[in-house]
């Protein structure tokens with residue numbers, strides 16, 4: 001079988017084709033009609049679409065079976081059986097991943113965490129939260145908000161992504177600047193290996209130097225060595241005071257100056273520093289129908305969030321910062337939110353960029369990390385390249401609408417997006433490997449936070465040496481010798 005969607009990929013003949021006997025076994029394990037979408041013995045194509053297709057409508061698999069286990073023992077039985085019967089598996093959370101990693105390529109079985117959605121415990125003294133992998137991020141954060149705490153990760157897809165998916169992708173998000181990476185905040189993991197072994201490392205201790213820290217392999221592992229079923233995570237106190245400001249700048253150099261000033265003047269209360277170019281802001285305004293938060297048009301905008309314990313002190317500090325950077329000519333114009341509604345409105349001009357770019361038909365996404373000074377040049381070079389190739393322009397005859405840049409500038413992480421009227425292989429050929437070479441030339445990372453998935457499978461060598469890829473393969477072979485976990489993806 002060669003997928004119509006992926007003419008260059010061939011189904012691995014080592015894997016068995018799913019039969020009704022297999023389905024009967026899974027029905028026995030799951031014991032409930034609602035825990036299985038069975039497209040093997042009947043037509044279930046409508047229900048299967050959501051599990052086969054990714055958020056960008058860019059990747060589409062052909063799976064005819066979705067399993068929704070309710071607990072770790074069921075996951076263990078499922079994976080063990082799949083391993084023994086050479087059935088390939090794709091773990092899936094909220095299916096909001098952006099690199100084609102969360103959907104099947106051919107007929108792999110989707111094992112979804114949708115029904116593993118219980119919050120197990122929360123220790124208000126230490127802040128450690130233990131929960132099942134399928135809890136939706138926003139639900140976890142809402143639970144913590146009621147207890148004066150916050151989930152140490154926030155991102156635009158919070159309403160549908162699962163905490164297990166977040167950990168499997170090692171998502172970075174909007175407040176990494178403050179709360180750090182999941183490699184630091186995840187305290188423990190429960191996972192199932194393909195042979196059914198339950199990795200019971202769901203500890204809640206902050207310190208535990210007893211041998212290798214195996215859980216780190218699952219954080220950012222993208223479902224290639226096992227399925228995460230539970231996590232424990234250290235959650236900080238929710239700040240009593242939160243302030244947000246949004247401002248326009250005349251150049252990318254001034255963005256860097258503003259960042260330096262923000263670190264200097266706001267130091268311990270700075271919780272997010274995001275940059276959005278004017279192209280993205282105009283598109284968000286157009287799609288949402290909302291006017292930009294400040295008058296006038298600027299090539300760059302930034303959003304700063306502060307979180308601290310003293311509202312008056314923090315807003316005064318932020319106000320003084322804003323006045324100072326405007327006086328120095330770093331910032332041209334800015335506004336500070338006065339209440340929660342305004343905070344949400346300012347954030348929406350950042351958080352809703354992915355949705356706005358998706359509006360016309362498709363988008364090519366590159367999630368890169370390079371030293372901050374060079375970062376925006378990548379967007380300009382890409383825009384120039386597509387324009388020169390006659391592929392980017394204002395009217396409908398051009399497949400590409402625009403090349404835009406935004407991201408977590410405070411973490412040296414840029415999101416370069418090419419908004420498309422329709423997906424077009426000619427554009428893809430202009431972009432890849434050009435962008436990866438551009439990044440490798442500056443010793444950057446071709447994936448700062450989204451992972452590799454299917455999209456970046458052929459390009460890992462641009463960011464990792466042969467030795468490092470070799471070590472990764474050894475780990476993969478050790479835990480998943482039959483290669484059933486998320487095959488065809490990066491490893």
Ligand code: FAD
Nearest residue numbers: 093094095096097101102162164165168171172173223228
């Ligand atoms: P999925 O998309 O279902 O899966 C992601 C990967 O993890 C896949 O490879 C899948 O096989 C694997 N996986 C899922 N669950 C498990 C499990 N239980 N065990 C093992 N493997 C598993 N990412 C960022 O880093 N920062 C952002 O700011 C950010 N913002 C986003 C905004 C939007 C609007 C969207 C659509 C996506 C965004 N993302 C961001 C990308 C994405 O990584 C996150 O949305 C999220 O971390 C994915 O979680 P999920 O539950 O949807 O995982």
Ligand code: 2HG
Nearest residue numbers: 156354365366407415417
């Ligand atoms: C964000 O920061 C996400 O909004 C998505 O990581 C980025 O869509 C993108 O390229």
Ligand code: ZN
Nearest residue numbers: 173408415449
């Ligand atoms: Zn991001």
